[in-house]
Amino acid sequence: MARLIKPEDIPETLWHPGSKCLRLAPSLLTAWGHLLQYAGLEEKALQPVPNGEIGGLSKEETDDHLAWRFSGSSARVQLSLLDPRDELAGVSDAFAKVFSGGTVLLADLPCGSGAAVLTMLASIAELRRQGRVPRHPLHVKVVGGELSEFARDYAS
Template identity: 80%
Template sequence: MTRLIQPKDIPETLWDAETERIHLAPYLLTAWKHLLQHAGLEQQAMEPVPKGEIGGLGKKETDDHLAWRFSGSSARVQLGFLDPRDELGGVTDAFAKVFSGGTVLVADLPCGSGAAVLTLLTCIAELRRQGCIPRHPLNVRVVGGELSVFARDYASRAMEYIKEELAEQAIWVSAEFLSWDALDKFSTADLTKRLILAGQECSARLMVFANFSGFLQEQGNWENALPQFQNLFVHGRDNNSYAIWIEPQTKQVGGNSGFFSEALDWFKKLFSIFHTKDDQDALQVKNLGKSRAKVQHPLREHQFNVHLEIQRFDLPLKKAKT
């Protein structure tokens, strides 16, 4: 299947080809500004981003991330979705299959304040609004998983805020944001059960993981989280079922000993019965991509850079014929 949209057809409202600069989707900006106003963070969002890690489960940490990191997280997802430099290959094909029409399931894990799924939906809406892709009826069932109750509240509020605009572009969304602890098997079992129920009669399924490597690798939680990811990936198998993992481009993420290398080795072992050896060897080349771009800050005259590494995992339903 061909790409959802060719680079030359991306509208200027999303990508300025001359300056190679991302503009966040208009509906996304209205949702973000609504959240900032609701939380009283408008002035904070105008300030320079301080150095150091931002994020956490508390109200202050969640607010700091919403004010200072939401736009960067969204830009990284938008870059992966649009692939304006045509560098990401099969990743965009997966997006095309999922969002071409019908009823689809999208899991945003961990969803935080909803940056990933909100970005995907508002980008599709803008492409439709600009006449770049057909307005086939699209029903999207969103399930977000997140430990922070404050972030879940922001994600839910933002989704409700843009539902009417999405419906104008023939995109109808039902969304729920659940408590999820990636290190707890019971929490993951509850999330998995909900994904299975929500995924019934869906023509495609997509799990999006974004900005998770810091918690999993740098904080030493990867081994403890593996059983939970095995649960999600095994029960997420179906035709047209994918997992897209998006991370900042760092030495800890890429390279022969980086996070994606470890994750890919785990994935190949988990699904070894579904692929020939040649298929497994091709995964590293076929499904891993890197890209970068400038981003226009949506609130002030400022540009910042965004870099990503993105990995596509296919979740096959049946064993491949050899």
């Protein structure tokens, strides 16, 4: 069965086929930058990532995750949405169908600082902007749940 979004049709704003490098959507990078600025974490995000687990319930653990792991969380979602190597039989097509139009309820549990939802929406918006998926009216309702009050603040 032919893919709805073929790897060769993924715009270079999201995937560079020559280097096989994923690119986070431009609007996602802007949103993450604003979130880092809001949190006062721009400098921290430029520092080398320490070894070990990052994330948790405290403000410091939440900030560490936002600064250092947001992009990794985003990349995992974007890889499943785009499937540029054609390894996730049907997953990319399922996303393309669900987000082609109509009303979608997107539940994100645990949502952390919102990386998954932001990535999904920014990637779909970029695909729509580039004419790679239909641009029928789309209404997305998001429900998130998160234990960390600090991460909930960032996600909202």
